[in-house]
Amino acid sequence: MGVLDREAGEASIAEEGPLPDWHTLMREEIEQRLGTGPSGLSTEEVEARLERYGPNVLQREARETRLTVFLRQFKSVLIIILIIAAAVSFLVGEAIDAFAILIIVALNAVLGFSQEWQAGEAIEALKKLLVQHAVVVRGGERREIDASGIVPGDIVVVEMGERVPADLFIIEATSLQVDEAPLTGESSPVNKAPGSLPPETPLAERSNMAFAGTTVVNGRGYGIAVATGMKTEFGKIAGLSQQVADVTTPLARQMDRLGRDLGLIAIGIAVLVVIVGLLQQRGFLEMFLIGVSLAVAVIPEGLPAVVTLTLALGIKSMMRRNCLIRHLPASETLGAVSVICTDKTGTLTRNEMTVVRVRTPGEEVTVTGAGYAPEGEFLVGERTIDPLADPGLRQYLRTVLLCNHATLALEEGGWRIFGTPTEGALVVAAAKAGLSRDDAPETVKEFSFNSTRKRMTIIYREDEGDVAYVKGAPEVLLSLSSRALLAGSVVPLTEDLRAKLLAEIEEYASQGLRLLGAAYRPLPAGLEWTEDSVEQDLIFLGFAGIVDPPRPEAAEAIRLCKSAGIDVIMITGDNPLTAYTIAKNLGLSSEGALTGADLESMSDEDLERRLRTTKVLSRVTAEHKLRVIDVLSKDQAVIAMTGDGVNDAPALKKASIGIAMGIKGTDVAKESSDMVLVDDNFASIVAGVEEGRREYDNISRFTRYLLSSNVGELVAIVGGILLGLPLILIPVQILWINLVTDGLTALALGLEPAERDVMQRKPRDPGEAILTRSAYLVISILGIWLGLLTIYVFSGLYEIDLDRARTMAFTGLIIFELYNVLNFRSFRFPLHQIGFFSNPTLLLAILGGLALQAVVVYVPIFNTFLGTAPLTLADWGLLALLGLPVLIAGEAYKVIRLRAGKGAEAPPVPA
Structure with missing residues (x-):
């Protein structure tokens, strides 16, 4: 069939309707549908089809801009509430409070943005995998073109080492094998040959098709381009990737739910207290300021940043375990x-085919070693043998080495096979025996492998004459053999021996082994060399069992x-x-x-x-x-x-x-x-799971800790108002506690080591809220305790010196919370079991919190901004004694639970 004119080509394509199952058609049908032939397309026809179908490239999904990724960091409900709180603080003249809130919001956004910017590049990577150049036949001539210029109907030439540029229907193949693992997951190369296949043939078994993005590992061939760009199987996957929406992580959903709950609580309490204050004849501006203080007290300003920083630190920890996390929430x-x-x-x-057994007509030999390193032994039973001293094994290994196109090479990083993995496995097995092709005789003829013949033959000119070495499916070689090499002698292949070998072939196959047989034949002088004449009266040598060994x-x-x-x-x-x-x-x-x-x-x-x-x-x-x-x-x-x-x-x-x-x-x-x-390494996933569980446990711990602290602040403020006391804590003091003191200890709590049985419990329910009813109960009890202690400290001093009383309450609440953070290291095991010094960072954070509080108490500039006054050493000692029962009660609770047999069964964090 010559080159069709442009009008005929357009008509045939226009009439085809929906794309057919190309693998079911014959060559003539495809040529008719696509208006092409052996001489390929004309230049005019190619230009017309390029305009109609577009270039052979993947469509690109619009890439998010940096601004879009940055703005997405502000979608969290907690972040939105914090921004509103900052705006309100500006409106009432509390610029310092507003500035502190905005700093923490900005820090969170920058951290999130830096982790997410590399996301969303899947389509760019897909595009890079397409070949850049291709050889086509156009107007009867071979031409090298940019692969983007291929159109349906082009005749494309593919050779060993090249990537297939489009989906091709094979019309001619010489030992053509294609590695389709990146597309289908099939571990071994697929033999390609012309012909039609049944409609139900799965993608991985379409031997008459070569698909875009796969690699030719052996031979050469010609194919008709039947699909290009997004119409290829490769392109369909790109389209699927574009259609798949990102999944919201369980932690993100739970934090948003928590943010909504806290927002409603903050608004409700603030409005209620303002109404109560107005009924007490307090001034509106005073009550508005109190309302802002309450909102700030309810919302844990440091929580988003602590979560972000904890996840970022977790990412570094996972990297040490060979898990590279690309998105912050993924680690959790x-x-x-x-x-x-x-x-x-x-x-x-390992994705490295390995010969594990060789069955000769006389015996079964086990081959040790895995992968492509030529290291291993040959065993008969438990006895190590010299493979070169066994005539049958030596001849089998020499045959599969000579009837082979793969090569083994030592490169930086290890041994590598050039060629198909299965042929490579045979080369490695021969190398383990000390054989190589360095002294191989002259090659004079080859009959290539294809899926119909299921064998290949290479004829070598030996000193004693021409010898055909054959490799292929063992059952096929048995059917072509009349003799066998047994105990070093060539003997007739009896029906009993043939039946025995066939039974063992089935047994090997049932064990999931890939089998390759070998045979040879000294060729008589004057024989005309054809496939039928050479590949008969063979001497059967046996077969090898090949596996892709498990890690x-x-x-x-x-x-x-x-x-x-x-x-x-x-x-x-x-x-x-x-x-x-x-x-x-x-x-x-x-x-x-x-x-x-x-x-x-x-x-x-x-x-x-x-x-x-x-x-x-x-x-x-x-x-x-x-x-x-x-x-x-x-x-x-x-x-x-x-x-x-x-x-x-x-x-x-x-x-x-x-x-x-x-x-x-x-x-x-x-x-x-x-x-x-x-x-x-699949095992690294397990290490990653352990780290992820530890991260979530710690996020749960410091979330509860921060909220218990905020409840303490809330109780102190609301309780003081109900008792007719002045405002116990001003907004900037609350922010200092939430962002600095609590923030340091919460972040250190995020570094708590995993509990010893973290990998012996079931995965958590992703639908379960990060705070359950019992968790709220624990938070409430501890928070009320902290708040009442703070009111007690303040109420005895405010009439004498309001600034000193407020400083005592401010400092006391911080000390009480530093005791309380030790309770949240574990609600199952007391400190003497988990180790008081097992989290040294937390101890440093506690000391750092005390040091920072000393600075704001004694440095004059902080006295002005935070409304503090110097305290005596006796004041510090009193506050330390008042807070100690908080820790003692928590430790006693854990000991009682353990003795009752409940601690070991409880979740690692209070549920």
């Missing part, structure tokens, strides 16, 4: 994870996940039997495996039920992963999704927390994630 969210949906290849496994720490990580109440689900594009076997070896119990086809035939309700017992999902697409997350989310599960490929990007973005691989992960996966595993 990780601690709430109840389900981890993990990829298999490169996550639970050694993955099994322990899964066990720890179980003890922490975290469900693990393997989601992979690999073969279901292989995936199930690896899951079983890792200790991941599952009732069989579900395939992508199974998912499509099930309702959401059925899928939800199956996921309770079936933990292995194979042959899945990006859409399937999104559906699984949707189904799991109906139970309010907090879902972590791990992955490394392009196909993982939408699910990584939609999951509660997306976790990408740092070493083998694509840029797309990393930019779509919330966290990156620097070492690609």
Whole structure:
């Protein structure tokens, strides 16, 4: 078929309607639909189609500006309330109060902005993965063009080492193999060949298609471009990533709820007290100032900044555990994870194919060592053997080495395979035996592998004559063999031996092993070399069992996940039997495996039920992963999704927390994630979960501590008004307590070490409020105690010296709260069990708080701004004695609970 004219091409495309399933068509049908042929398109036709379809690039989602990201930091209800409080303070002339509030708001915004600016770059990363250049046939000539200029109907040439520039229907292939792991999750390269396939063929098995963004690892071929840009499978995933909305974290929702509650409480109390004061004939301006003081007392101004700083410090701690957090709330969210949906290849496994067994006709040999390092032993039973001294094993290894295109090289960072992983595994096995191709004979002929033949042959010119070395599916080679190498001698392949070997092939396959057989044949002189003539009367040598070995720490990580109440689900594009076997070896119990086809035939309700017992999902697409997350989310599960490929990007973005691989992960996966595993180690997730749980526990601790302090301030002010006393604390003193003294100790409380059983309890309920009824009770009891002590101190002195009385109340409340912070280190274990010095930062913060209070009491300039007066040493001693029972009562409470057997069962923070 020649080059069609422009009108014919446009007509054929216009009539096609919805895009067909290209893999189901024959070459002639596709050429007719796309108006193309062996000579490709004309220049005029290409220009017309570029105008119609657009360039072969991904559409870019509008990037958020720096201003947008910065303004988003002010969406929190608490932040909005603080800004309103600052405005009111300005209106009533309290500029110092307003300035202090705005400083803390600005600090919070800057910290949040600095962490979030790198987010939202998934589409840019996707775009970078597209090839920059491509070779096409146009007007009968080969041309190198910018890949963005490819249009549907172009004839595209692909070769080893290149990325596929568009979705192609293969029309010619020579040993063509494509690595589709970034797109489908399939761990081994896919052989490509022309032909049509049934409609139900899954994406990972479409051997007549090559997809944009994948890599050619062997051979070469020609294909017709059937989809470009956003119409490619690659582009569809980019579109899914754009459509997925960011998920609000549990902590963000809880803090917003807390902010709304505190705002309503602040307004209600302030209005009520102002009304009471007016009824007491107090002046309106005085009562307005008191109302502002109450609002400031109720709202913990330092809470947003302390939360932000605690999360930022947690990020640094996680980085030491090889968990790179990209968004502040993600570190806390990780601690709430109840389900981890993990990829298999490169996550639970090493993504390095390894020969573990070689079965020759005479014996089974175990091969030790994992990965691509040529280090290991050959064992028969428990006995180590010399592989070169065993004629059958030596010949098998030499054959698979010679009938091979992969090479092994030592580079910076370790050993690397150039070629397909499966062929690489055979090269490594031969290298473990001391074999190499350095002295290989001359190659004279090759019959390439394809999915129909399931074998390849390379003929070498040996000293004794030409020899054909054959590698392929062991059952195919057995059918072509009439002899076998047994005990160093070539013997007839009897039916009994053939049946025995076939049975063992099935046994190996049932264990999830990938199998490759080998055979050879000295060729008689004068034989005409064709596939049929050469590949017969072969001498069968045996077959190897190859696995992608599990990471050694993955099994322990899964066990720890179980003890922490975290469900693990393997989601992979690999073969279901292989995936199930690896899951079983890792200790991941599952009732069989579900395939992508199974998912499509099930309702959401059925899928939800199956996921309770079936933990292995194979042959899945990006859409399937999104559906699984949707189904799991109906139970309010907090879902972590791990992955490394392009196909993982939408699910990584939609999951509660997306976790990408740092070493083998694509840029797309990393930019779509919330966290990156620097070492690609699944076990690091467990360390991250522990750190996340510690962070949330500490956020809960200092939230309760700050609120109990604020209740104390509220009780002191309201109680004083009801008793007809002057204002006990002025607004600037309350701000000093909330932002400086309480802020330091609260931040130090955020560094409290994790409790010893933090990974032996179930994940927290993400719907549960950060403050429960019992927590409010604890806060109220302690706050009322602190407030009444403050009123007691003030009431005995105000008639003598108001400034001194206010300073005693101000200083006393700070001392009482510094005692109280020790109570919140744990509500389960007393100090002598957790260790008084186990959080030295907190002790330094307590001493720092006392030192700062001494400064504001004795430095004249602070006396003016904060309304303080110097105190005597006796005053300090009295306040210290009055506050000591607060700590003693808290310790006694914990001891009583432990002796009653309740402390060990209680949550780590008062619930």
